[in-house]
Amino acid sequence: MNPTPAVAAEGAPAAAPSLSFASLPLAPATLVNLEQLGYRQMTPIQAASLPLALAGHDLIAQAKTGSGKTAAFALSLLARLNPRRFAVQALVLCPTRELADQVTQEIRRLARGADNIKVLTLCGGSQMRPQISSLEHGAHVVVGTPGRIMDHLQRESLDLSALDTLVLDEADRMLDMGFYDDIAFVAKACPKQRQTLLFSATYPESIAGLSRAFLRQPQRITLTEQHEAGKIRQRFYEVESEQKLAAVGLLLKHYRPVSTLAFCNTRQQCRELLQVLRAEGFVALALHGELEQRERDQVLIQFANRSCSVLVATDVAARGLDIDQLEAVINVDVTPDTEVHVHRIGRTGRVDQAGWAFSLVSGNQMTRVDNIEKALGHEIEWHSLSELEATSGKPLQPPMATLLILGGRKEKIRPGDVLGALTGDAGFSKEQIGKINVTDTSTYVAVERSIARDAVRKLSAGTVKGKRVKVHLLQDRAE
Ligand code: ADP
């Protein structure tokens, strides 16, 4: 069964769909909540998918990271939900715990306008027993990773017989991670009469296979990436292979972006680049497939809170990454896949800020650039490394540094407690404190780089929530 031909969502559709949430059949309380959340109008993927999803169609929706896919399925599954029915009515499968947590939070935010809706996260890496007892208390919506959901089904601690909506979020990444069989197992445990919504950033052949097996007459929505003209400034540099790693340092010193994501094609290259950057005094971290979840969380937190200048990553490791403020993307190697290129550079130039996208091209990669040029439909800008000069003698430093407090949710630490300790007895101002992330066992606090050591000293000497805490500065340059 082939998907119904693409809905008019590519480029500028002839009759643009309304962007107002009020044009949808949503409860008034939901509309009020959306307004309070600052969701003034639908994003393009929401405008294209919500009318179809709310009408009950199965969907295959493809749009880039950060385009608002979560709300596109969350609003739909919440609209079908009956809060008075204590049964799992919707299940969202995500590739990682990190993404499952993000989706859970977004669903909870969006459900605020409705009666008590219970959303439960079930992921691997956490103990089974508490999950089982939470399930016994009942949940309306479950968000989890395929392996763990399958575990619960096999133990019969999770019953999906009342399910109305199945969502496969980041389906391409789940398949990359080898979850096909687990997804198939879970889908077979769902009632045949259900709605299935599949979301993906890319559309490889494997997704077509998955949808043939588990979706019914799906409508397909593709939002081809149209970066707003002028928002992403792309520059290409022809560079000898041996000069590439040094060229990254030159770009950073010349443009001085606060946060940069540098893409490498191989893990080996990631390692080498990290070494070169650190040797030059940059604060850099790497994201690769070998990191444990905890380490990965730590890297992402430090990058997102602006205490790391450069994140070095492969495409696979960077999948699903949503970073608010990213001043630059550097393609250390141009990827052979034009779609991947467009996806990479789409991470910068978000919302209302401009972004840089630099590509370092060696002689044997010229055909790749030709393909990109064809896809863009206009000529690209070539620049020379000799134009680059360090604008200031000072090394590029991130504005913040991260303190690690041993203790987190399990110790009932909340962001407010930490902020209170720093702005109270310790005497810092609110403006000197950045993002505070509390995980199960740790708390990460971004503070202005200049006060970092002082903040460690004062927090160690004082108390958080009346208790002494162990604090140290995360050493971003140590291996
Ligand atoms: P995706 O899953 O496509 O990568 P997300 O669902 O994570 O994207 O959304 C990215 C960000 O955009 C989130 O912070 C979300 O809260 C925000 N967002 C989503 N929809 C809207 C909207 N209609 N208006 C404003 N912000 C939105």
Ligand code: MG
């Ligand atoms: Mg998403």
